[in-house]
Amino acid sequence: MLESILSTTSASISMENCFICIGVAIVLGIIISATHKLTTKTTPNFLLTLTLLPVLVQVVILLVNGNLGTSLAVAGAFSLIRFRSMQGNSKELISIFWAMTTGLALGMGYVVLAVIITIIVAILMLIISKVLLKTQNSSRRKLKIVIPENLDYNDIFNDLMKKYTDKCELQKAKTTNMGSTYELSYIVNLKNNINEKDFIDEIRVRNGNMLVMLEREELSEVEL
Secondary structure (H helix, E strand, O other): OOOOOOOOOOOOOOHHHHHHHHHHHHHHHHHHHHHHHHHOOEEEHHHHHHHHHHHHHHHHHHHHHOOOOHHHHHHHHHHOOOOOOOOOHHHHHHHHHHHHHHHHHHHHHOOHHHHHHHHHHHHHHHHHHHHHHHOOOOEEEEEEEEEEEEOOOOOOHHHHHHEEEEEEEEEEEEEEHHHEEEEEEEEEEEEOHHHHHHHHHHHHOOEEEEEEEEHHHHHOOOOO
């Protein structure tokens, strides 16, 4: 049942088996892309990448099937897959590895195994995202504030944080614009029924109407 449909003793590959592998790779690529879309926020370009990646990897492996230099060819093919310098989040990295694993299995002819792996991983991702992470705190935000260098960031926003948040943690402070400003990065849990605009407006009064950014954690780094 889990045997390869490709011959390991012949250098030739039948057209029928080749189209079976390619067709299954396309279907599984769509499933991977759809699962990723349902479990995280993403972009159309990344979904297209996940859809086509199993097909491309499968074709590369199919071309070198039965060759003693398969491992080197695979390493060379994978090294050609380059993404933008922006690092993706963990879900994106898992989806990429999932798509490449599926393509690798199909390239070796293990169609049933590839289908089983895809279904199992898809179910696990849906369960984890819809059930286990359902209780995740939806009020958690990333807050970025830019202030002039003459302000003491240690306590300037303490009263506002107590007023609008249940929890506030300063993650990072760094200088920008050749040291003329500080960029502060917080993780905050907003109180229920607060007006986010009022929160931002009061911060702007304190920092001289400089940059204030409030965003959900899962909205950051969604593109590769």
